[in-house]
Amino acid sequence: MTTTSPSLRIRGALLGLLALLCTAAAVRADENYFGYTYGADTLPKGRSEIYQWITSRTGKADGSYSALDLQTEIEHGFTDRLQGSLYLNAISHDISGGSGFSDRNSTNFNGLQGSLKYNLKSADRGGWGVAVYFEPGYKRFAASSGDRTDIYFFEPKVIVQKNYLDDTLVWATNFSSEFEREHDLVSNEWESELELELSTGLSYRFAPGWFAGVEALATSAFEKMHLDEMGEYAIFAGPNLHYAATRWWATLTVLPQLTGWPVNKGDRNLDNYEALQVRLKVGYNF
Numbered sequence: 001m002t003t004t005s006p007s008l009r010i011r012g013a014l015l016g017l018l019a020l021l022c023t024a025a026a027v028r029a030d031e032n033y034f035g036y037t038y039g040a041d042t043l044p045k046g047r048s049e050i051y052q053w054i055t056s057r058t059g060k061a062d063g064s065y066s067a068l069d070l071q072t073e074i075e076h077g078f079t080d081r082l083q084g085s086l087y088l089n090a091i092s093h094d095i096s097g098g099s100g101f102s103d104r105n106s107t108n109f110n111g112l113q114g115s116l117k118y119n120l121k122s123a124d125r126g127g128w129g130v131a132v133y134f135e136p137g138y139k140r141f142a143a144s145s146g147d148r149t150d151i152y153f154f155e156p157k158v159i160v161q162k163n164y165l166d167d168t169l170v171w172a173t174n175f176s177s178e179f180e181r182e183h184d185l186v187s188n189e190w191e192s193e194l195e196l197e198l199s200t201g202l203s204y205r206f207a208p209g210w211f212a213g214v215e216a217l218a219t220s221a222f223e224k225m226h227l228d229e230m231g232e233y234a235i236f237a238g239p240n241l242h243y244a245a246t247r248w249w250a251t252l253t254v255l256p257q258l259t260g261w262p263v264n265k266g267d268r269n270l271d272n273y274e275a276l277q278v279r280l281k282v283g284y285n286f
Contacts, residue, residue: 033242034201034215035253035279037172040129040161042119043077043285050074051283057143059275061265063098067091067143067274069110081119088112089139093146100271104146111151113137117159123170129161142182144272150183170211173200179225194225203242211242215253221272234260234273248284255279 032051033039043049053071070090077083091110096103115135123129139151161172178195196219203213220233236255243250255277260269268275 031242031244031249032251032281032283033170033203033211033213034172034199034240035251035281036215036217036255037174037199037201038117038131038133038157038159039170039172040119040121040123040131040159042081042083042117042131043075045077045080047285048074048076049283049285051281054280056278057274057276058278059270060098060101061270063101064094064096065098065101065274066094067146068093069143083117085115085117086112087114087137091141091143091146095146101145102147106146108141111138111140113153123161123163124167127162129159129163131159131161133157133159148185150185151180152182153178153180155179168205170203170205170213171201174198192223192225193231194222194227196220196222201240203240209244211244213240213242214238215240215255217255219273232261232269232272234269236277247286248282250280250282253279 031039051073053069053073055069057067057069059065068091070092072088073085075083075085089110089112090107092107094105095101113135114137115133117131117133120130120132121128133156135155135157137153137155139153140148142149142151155176155178157174157176159172159174161170163170174197176197176199178197180193180195182191182193183189184191197217199215199217201213201215203211205211214237216235216237218233218235221231223229223231235258237258238253238255240251240253257268257270257273257275259267260273262269262271264271
């Protein structure tokens with residue numbers, strides 16, 4: 001009978017544990033540290049993830065306003081650098097007594113979109129992580145008013161990420177543009193709009209699996225896709241909290257509006273944007 005020495009058994013156990021830890025780290029390669037800002041890394045080849053987005057948008061200049069955006073996303077790693085996603089969307093509005101908005105209490109299916117993200121350089125290999133992202137989609141309702149409309153859009157994004165202190169501190173920034181064509185079903189007219197967005201976040205691991213930090217979002221819209229015809233903008237900033245286990249993770253971000261234009265309540269734009277946005281994302285890897 002062949003026996004194995006204790007040193008070989010210990011070595012085998014350590015190698016097995018190392019493989020398990022590497023697998024767990026790979027599964028979490030695309031965990032979302034932030035609610036609004038994407039990271040540069042992608043899922044490993046053959047891995048998949050499903051997660052739910054829940055975004056609450058509340059507060060207008062007057063009246064009572066509450067909207068809820070629901071997204072279910074299925075994500076898959078086609079290679080170690082390329083991943084794709086499919087989103088199914090729903091939207092809910094509870095509006096009463098607001099200037100410029102019809103009273104409504106409704107929940108509706110709000111279209112779908114797909115995306116591809118390609119990792120040019122991983123943040124886990126030192127230096128800067130960089131990725132490009134492309135997302136075409138279709139929406140059936142206007143986000144702010146809840147009016148029925150057809151919206152077709154295409155959103156390219158550049159993602160930059162840098163990890164510090166042995167991945168204890170994570171910083172990410174996104175540069176996004178959204179080209180939008182909207183069909184008003186009442187007037188049968190088409191409108192074009194360009195949205196530009198800059199988001200950034202900084203998150204620090206303060207305990208095993210736990211990250212806390214801050215996130216900021218600057219968003220603007222240009223009528224007819226002309227950069228000299230800005231229609232509105234707003235800046236949001238607030239805290240975020242992230243927890244990751246081996247197979248699942250959750251992220252909560254709270255973003256009050258700090259300033260905006262055109263102003264209609266203090267220094268904020270509460271016609272086109274909300275006073276407060278809160279986003280919860282929960283993901284499961286398989």
